[in-house]
Amino acid sequence: MGNRILVATRKGLFLLDRKSASENAWNISAPAFLGSPVTMAFSDPRDGSLYAALNLGHFATKLHHSSDGGKTWQERAVPVYPPQPENLPKPENEFAKVAPWSLAQVWALESDGGAQAGGLWAGTIPGGLFHSCDGGQSWQMIRSLWDRPERNQWFGGGYDYPGIHSICVDPRNTRHVTVGVSCGGAWSTQDGGENWVCTAKGMRAEFMPPDRQYDPNIQDPHRLVQCQASPDVLWVQHHNGIFRSADRAASWTEIAEVKPSVFGFAVAVHPKDPKTAWFAPAVKDEFRLPVDAQLVVTRTRDAGQSFETLRAGLPQEHSYHLVYRHCLDVDASGDRLVMGSTTGGLWTSVNQGDSWECVSQNLPPIYCVRFVDN
Amino acid sequence: MPKVQFTPHLQRFVDCPPSEVTGDTVRGVLEAVFAQNPRLRGYILDDQNRLRRHVVVFVNGEPVHDREQLSDAVQASTEVFVMQALSGGGA
Numbered sequence: 001m002g003n004r005i006l007v008a009t010r011k012g013l014f015l016l017d018r019k020s021a022s023e024n025a026w027n028i029s030a031p032a033f034l035g036s037p038v039t040m041a042f043s044d045p046r047d048g049s050l051y052a053a054l055n056l057g058h059f060a061t062k063l064h065h066s067s068d069g070g071k072t073w074q075e076r077a078v079p080v081y082p083p084q085p086e087n088l089p090k091p092e093n094e095f096a097k098v099a100p101w102s103l104a105q106v107w108a109l110e111s112d113g114g115a116q117a118g119g120l121w122a123g124t125i126p127g128g129l130f131h132s133c134d135g136g137q138s139w140q141m142i143r144s145l146w147d148r149p150e151r152n153q154w155f156g157g158g159y160d161y162p163g164i165h166s167i168c169v170d171p172r173n174t175r176h177v178t179v180g181v182s183c184g185g186a187w188s189t190q191d192g193g194e195n196w197v198c199t200a201k202g203m204r205a206e207f208m209p210p211d212r213q214y215d216p217n218i219q220d221p222h223r224l225v226q227c228q229a230s231p232d233v234l235w236v237q238h239h240n241g242i243f244r245s246a247d248r249a250a251s252w253t254e255i256a257e258v259k260p261s262v263f264g265f266a267v268a269v270h271p272k273d274p275k276t277a278w279f280a281p282a283v284k285d286e287f288r289l290p291v292d293a294q295l296v297v298t299r300t301r302d303a304g305q306s307f308e309t310l311r312a313g314l315p316q317e318h319s320y321h322l323v324y325r326h327c328l329d330v331d332a333s334g335d336r337l338v339m340g341s342t343t344g345g346l347w348t349s350v351n352q353g354d355s356w357e358c359v360s361q362n363l364p365p366i367y368c369v370r371f372v373d374n
Numbered sequence: 375m376p377k378v379q380f381t382p383h384l385q386r387f388v389d390c391p392p393s394e395v396t397g398d399t400v401r402g403v404l405e406a407v408f409a410q411n412p413r414l415r416g417y418i419l420d421d422q423n424r425l426r427r428h429v430v431v432f433v434n435g436e437p438v439h440d441r442e443q444l445s446d447a448v449q450a451s452t453e454v455f456v457m458q459a460l461s462g463g464g465a
Contacts (some may be wrong), residue, residue, distance in 0.1 A: 056429040057419040058458040059387060075388075075413065081421040102421035 002331030005338050006041035007346060011364035013038040013052050015070045024350045024357045032073060042109040043372040048115035049135060053106035061103050062292035063136050079103055079122050079130035079139040095155040099126035110167040113174035123164025123179060127154055142193045150198060150217045154184035157220045157239065165325055168226035168234065178249050180224030185216045187299040188249050202252035222265045224324040237267040244304055251346040255304035260291040273334065275303040278353055280323035280339060282358035286323050295319040298355050313356035314347060321345045326368035340366030376403050376452045383458050388413055401432060401444035403454055418456060428459045
């Protein structure tokens with residue numbers, strides 16, 4: 001458990017291997033894709049394949065696959081949007097712009113939960129969801145979600161266009177999938193993607209006029225995660241708060257008054273304990289900095305009734321690290337955590353966050369961290 | 375025959391030697407190149423087959439006028455250069 005970590009950064013993909021079973025110390029590989037932004041990384045537990053999504057700027061998004069633990073990589077296909085119709089409807093709210101039908105970024109990459117390796121879901125900017133049966137050699141767009149009329153109200157949160165950043169597959173029933181969209185709320189399917197409903201009831205958008213703040217379709221969940229052992233429970237770190245659902249996303253409860261801040265991007269839930277979750281708080285909204293320049297992680301063990309502020313081993317002065325939405329992960333045991341920052345800081349914990357070890361403060365800006373649990 | 379060449383920066387990601395192909399528009403010659411090298415398409419064109427935002431195509435030293443349809447004419451002696459714009463280098 002938790003002996004290898006993928007660290008996707010602005011200048012390449014690093015593979016971290018634990019030095020020994022008893023140490024919280026890591027060997028850092030030379031990066032794959034040196035110099036290239038890697039926005040998402042994924043390890044398929046069914047066959048150990050690794051995937052890396054690159055965003056090459058001029059030359060756009062690319063997907064690579066490794067079948068030998070990262071020693072060599074081969075390019076695979078990326079999701080491709082269908083031909084764009086001539087007369088698209090005008091967006092239905094003042095924040096929205098017509099999203100071009102072209103892949104801007106792979107923002108989520110997950111197993112579809114089936115027995116066959118290579119069955120993948122991909123979430124993208126500008127908001128399309130795709131599925132592959134063959135490890136990314138080909139992709140099919142989920143038109144049933146893309147063609148929802150409600151998508152005309154989605155808009156970008158920190159990006160020009162909306163995007164799917166979280167994909168949660170119910171381990172009891174892989175046809176039940178919930179996705180998180182910034183800004184488009186949360187959407188769920190019970191039939192493998194043929195039909196979708198918006199499942200963000202109870203989320204609140206402080207950035208909207210009062211009469212629209214509870215509109216499920218324009219919510220900005222920054223990150224959405226599901227407890228593997230208790231899949232009825234999901235957690236959201238939202239643009240302006242923390243939310244929890246205990247009924248498979250049918251409804252969400254806001255958890256207010258969380259110190260030092262309810263704002264952040266990342267959340268991780270204990271894989272076996274639905275009441276335990278971790279967050280990386282920051283000063284809200286336009287500032288996006290650690291509160292009082294002290295990097296902390298908050299943890300609840302009672303479903304959000306109370307929180308502990310965890311700081312042992314984390315920088316407590318002049319610290320301006322920001323933890324993005326894919327930069328906090330917990331391993332399959334629930335004991336080991338990894339966290340990466342926009343300023344190249346990387347920390348790990350072996351005791352559920354009670355204390356942290358700094359792996360590096362000198363990496364490139366970190367976009368995604370993931371334990372390899374196979 | 376028109377000659378198509380690619381910025382060396384692209385060679386870092388995908389093999390793209392200079393090639394002479396038939397075609398009488400920029401679209402035509404690029405499609406001829408992609409027929410031989412399908413992997414190259416997604417590096418140059420977006421999902422709607424338009425020139426990517428930070429890619430510039432020069433025809434005999436002049437930037438193309440039609441970045442969407444790529445209808446700029448090409449003659450037998452034309453040299454087409456596919457370059458990356460400086461605007462895409464912010465990372």
